[in-house]
Amino acid sequence: MPPRVIMLCTGTPAPDMAHWGSSFLVGIGEEWLMFDCGHGANYKLHKAGFQSTQVDRMFFTHHHSDHDADYPSFLLTRFDMSIGKESELQVYGPKLTEQLTDRLLGEPNGAYWHDIVARTKHPLSVAAYVERGGIPPRKPPKIHARDIGPGTVATGKNWEITAAPVDHVQPYLDSLAYRIDSDEGSIVFSGDTSPCKSLTDLATGADLLVMECIKVDEDMIPGSPSYETETGTFGAAQTAVDAGVKRLALVHQQGKMEEPVRKSQALFEVKSVYDGPVIWGEELLEVPWE
Ligand SMILES: [Zn+2]
Structure with missing residues (x-):
C-alpha cells in the first residue's frame, strides 16, 4: 500500500477559508509523520480523524509562521493527551527549530512552561491523566528537536527522508525540501x-511532488520579490516535467486562486506543460494514488 498523504493546510499566511497555512500528514505503515504545522494544523489534524499523539515525527521546511504557527498548539495537545506511553516526539527542521522548541516548552523559561508545571503538579490535571490511563507521576514531555541541513535526516522501518536546500528568503530563513523514499513510493514536499x-x-x-503553486502566471511578475522566492503555475509544472515525477499536487495557493476563473486558468497553465495527473490541493483531502 502506498504511503497515505493527507493535506491538512494548503494555503499561505493570509486567512482564507479554503487554504490557510501549510501542513501535511504522511502515513507509512503504522508511522505518522507531519510536514510543517501552519495555522490551524492541529485542529485540522484532529478534524481529519487523527490524534496528535499518533504523530511521532515533525519536519519543518522553514520557519515562516504559515509553516509553524500551530506548533505550540500541537505540542500542548500532544502533551495533554499523552498517557506517558507514546513515543517521544522527534522534530527536524532548519536552523531555529531547536530554539523555537526551547522557547515554547523549555524549562524554565519556555512560553508555556507554566502549563507543563500546572498540569504535571496539580491534582486536577493528574486525575485527568489517570482517567485517560496514565500512571503517575505525570512527567513533562520530552521533545527531541534538532536543526538539520541537507542529506539523509531520518530513517524508519522501511523509509528514509532526505532534505535539500531550496531558494526562498535566505539569508533570513533557511529552507529545506524533503523527499520520503519508502518501499511503496516516494513523495517530495517542495x-x-x-x-x-x-x-x-x-x-x-x-x-508524487507536492509543490508550491501560489499564483497564476500573469500574477508572477518577473523581477518582483515573489518571482524570486516562490513558484507559480509554470514553475511548478516545469519542475514536475524536469524531475519526471509521476504526479503533481499543487498547494500553497493564494486565496484568490479559488476563484473559478483563476483555478481553471491555473490548471490549464499547469496541464499545458505537464501531462501527468495533477491534484489541486484541498484541505483534508487525501491524495489519490490512481
Ligand atoms: Zn515561506
Whole structure:
C-alpha cells in the first residue's frame, strides 16, 4: 500500500477559508509523520480523524509562521493527551527549530512552561491523566528537536527522508525540501521555493511532488520579490516535467486562486506543460494514488 498523504493546510499566511497555512500528514505503515504545522494544523489534524499523539515525527521546511504557527498548539495537545506511553516526539527542521522548541516548552523559561508545571503538579490535571490511563507521576514531555541541513535526516522501518536546500528568503530563513523514499513510493514536499535545481534533483523520479503553486502566471511578475522566492503555475509544472515525477499536487495557493476563473486558468497553465495527473490541493483531502 502506498504511503497515505493527507493535506491538512494548503494555503499561505493570509486567512482564507479554503487554504490557510501549510501542513501535511504522511502515513507509512503504522508511522505518522507531519510536514510543517501552519495555522490551524492541529485542529485540522484532529478534524481529519487523527490524534496528535499518533504523530511521532515533525519536519519543518522553514520557519515562516504559515509553516509553524500551530506548533505550540500541537505540542500542548500532544502533551495533554499523552498517557506517558507514546513515543517521544522527534522534530527536524532548519536552523531555529531547536530554539523555537526551547522557547515554547523549555524549562524554565519556555512560553508555556507554566502549563507543563500546572498540569504535571496539580491534582486536577493528574486525575485527568489517570482517567485517560496514565500512571503517575505525570512527567513533562520530552521533545527531541534538532536543526538539520541537507542529506539523509531520518530513517524508519522501511523509509528514509532526505532534505535539500531550496531558494526562498535566505539569508533570513533557511529552507529545506524533503523527499520520503519508502518501499511503496516516494513523495517530495517542495516547501516554499522558487524553481531551483536542488529541488528538481531531489524530486527526480518521485511518485508524487507536492509543490508550491501560489499564483497564476500573469500574477508572477518577473523581477518582483515573489518571482524570486516562490513558484507559480509554470514553475511548478516545469519542475514536475524536469524531475519526471509521476504526479503533481499543487498547494500553497493564494486565496484568490479559488476563484473559478483563476483555478481553471491555473490548471490549464499547469496541464499545458505537464501531462501527468495533477491534484489541486484541498484541505483534508487525501491524495489519490490512481
Ligand atoms: Zn515561506
